[in-house]
């Protein structure tokens with residue numbers, strides 16, 4: 228799958244549009260399984276840890292993520308509770324390759340959504356996973372982290388080149 232980038236005007240506009248909820252009652256289950264498989268593959272190939280539907284051109288409220296060897300696919304995700312106070316952290320995004328920025332995120336969140344069969348999912352996450360969940364839910368609401376980050380800065384050039392070489396297999 229092609230990953231949409233903010234540097235492209237059309238793709239940037241799409242990334243800044245809130246996604247539609249997935250109606251699991253009517254959505255083709257086989258198609259959904261294939262979308263999730265393809266998104267997982269795209270995320271791994273791009274060496275990412277999360278990927279939202281609108282990042283691959285789909286107007287669908289769903290994301291995939293990975294942390295600590297575990298894979299997550301959440302449909303219609305919502306952050307239903309936050310814990311603690313926001314703290315400053317650093318993040319990057321596959322849609323803004325070559326850059327990092329400082330953002331403020333909650334240290335711990337409750338995320339609710341559905342799995343592919345429509346079963347209710349609920350995760351209480353902290354650390355990196357909490358951070359990923361907030362980043363992905365933002366994407367689905369049409370927010371890219373650079374919209375609210377301060378001090379967005381470029382990787383060292385050598386790192387950026389390395390990263391580009393690794394991304395030649397993008398579709």
Ligand SMILES: [Zn+2]
Nearest residue numbers: 319320321322
């Ligand atoms: Zn992102």
